[in-house]
Amino acid sequence: MYVQFKKGVLDLCVLAALSNKDCYGYELVSEISKSIEIAEGTIYPLLRKLKEDGLVTTYLTESSEGPPRKYYALTVRGKETHGAMLREWFKFVTMVNAFLKERDAK
């Protein structure tokens, strides 16, 4: 899949994944890479950026297997941003699709 497409929407995908439930890193990465073909390692830099921007926060939880796990959760601002981005995304996709279909029909 075209790399530039993915880069732009990966933020949205991470926010969407976290809007269902809090995840630890590996969980989140497998969740996303189940549906989208990506280099999984790129999610961690993204998570750091989202955290820096105040959209995501982290907390530690004891796990049954090994040391405590770092969980990621959406902040209030993260939830708002997710909603706004989602609306923008669907609007955008509809526009692009309409444009492409029109060209294709000719």
Add this chain to the structure above:
Amino acid sequence: MNKTDYLTILDQKLQILPHKERYDILGDYVDHFRSGVAQGRTEEEIAASLGDPYLIADDLIRQYAPPPPPPPERPPFSLLRAIWMTFVMGMFNVIFVLAPFMALAGLLVGLWAAAFGMGFSGIAAIGIMLFSTVSNVFQHVMNSGLSLVTLAAGSVVVSSMGILLGIGCWYMSKGFLKLTARYISWNFKTIIGRRY
């Protein structure tokens, strides 16, 4: 590539980051490997699906890179400076620029005149030959012993050269005017002391 290889590359590439950041980042990847192994995957599989550690390190470094410096501020407009610069540029132009400029302009005017002269004289000569066979000029030329064919050919050659010279002049004048305009605008910019 196994876990140690992967983390070593990442660690080396991230040396320029603050120690705490690097420690945090590596911790994320260490956890990732641990969780993956717990799920029954091999270190090699996990490393492969993480993707090129060099690219990921670049990603991380870019995030921590300091923001680019702000664009330089426009210097404020100063009337005193503008007056001084007008004086300086004026002196400079009068002493160094005016003479070559006039010489070039004069040369161009001269070339234009030559081009017109040659072009029209050739055409005129042909015209005279065609329409005024009895004119004095014609008689005079006939007396000089030149044949009509030579004269006609000469006229054509002269007017062609005139036209060619005219085309050359056209391009030279265009370049000259462009250069002059650029020079003048540079003068203004220097006097005002900023871009507009």
